[in-house]
Amino acid sequence: MTEIESNPDVEALDTQAPPSEAQSDPMTQLQAENDRLKTEIDAIKRAAAEERNRANRIERDAEDRVKFAVTAFAKELLAVADNLRRALEAVPGFLQEDSQAKAFVDGVEMTEKALLGAFEKFGIKTIMAMDQRFDPNLHQAMFELEDATKPTGTVVQVMQGGYTLNERLLRPALVGVSKGGPKAGTAQGGLDTVA
Secondary structure: OOOOOOOHHHHHHHHOOOOOHHHHOHHHHHHHHHHHHHHHHHHHHHHHHHHHHHHHHHHHHHHHHHHOOOHHHHHHHHHHHHHHHHHHHHOOHHHHHOHHHHHHHHHHHHHHHHHHHHHHHOOEEEEOOOOOEOOOOOEEEEEEEEOOOOOOOEEEEEEEOEEEEOOEEEEOEEEEEEEOOOOOOEOOOOOEOOO
16 A cells, blocks of 8 residues: 555646746846846936936027127128228328317217127127237238337237137237337346246
8 A cells, every 4th residue: 555646736846847046036037126226217317417407508608609690790890890990090180180080980989889889788899909919819920020118929019909709819919019029928137037
C-alpha cells in the first residue's frame, strides 16, 4: 500500500515556476516605482523649465519689437536732423545781425531742438564723440589727423553725428581721429595716469 495518491492541486503548484525575487519583494517593487516616478518628475520639471524659457524669450522678443519698431523711421529722420544742423552751420555771421534772417535761424534752431526732443522721447540719443577716445562700437574713423596736443586715438573732428536707439547703435558717428600725440592714458611727462 505504498500507493501515492495524486492531488491535482499539489501538482499544479509544483509545475508553476517559483516567483522571481523582484516580483515577490515589495521593497524592490516600491524602489523601482519610486525610480520611475523620479524620472517622470525630472522630465516634467525640464519640460516646465523649457516652457518658461520659451515664454521669457517670446516676451523679450515682443519687448524688442516694441523698443526697436521705429528703427527704420528713425534712420530716415537722421537725415533731417543732419540737414538742420548743416543749415545752422552754414549761416554766415553777418546774417545773425539782420532781424529777419535771425528770426529764420531761430526758427531752424527751434525745429532742430524739437526734433532732438522727439528723438529723446523715443530713446534716440546723440553719441557724444568730440574729444572722446575712439570707440569702434560707436565711431567710424574716416581719417587720421596729426595732432601732437591730443592723445593718439582721440576724436578730433565729427563729420556726421552718430545715434543710438535704446542703447543699440542706430548709426555710428563718422569721425577723424588724432595720431602722433601722446599715447592715451599718459600725462605730459609720459607717466601713466591710470593707477
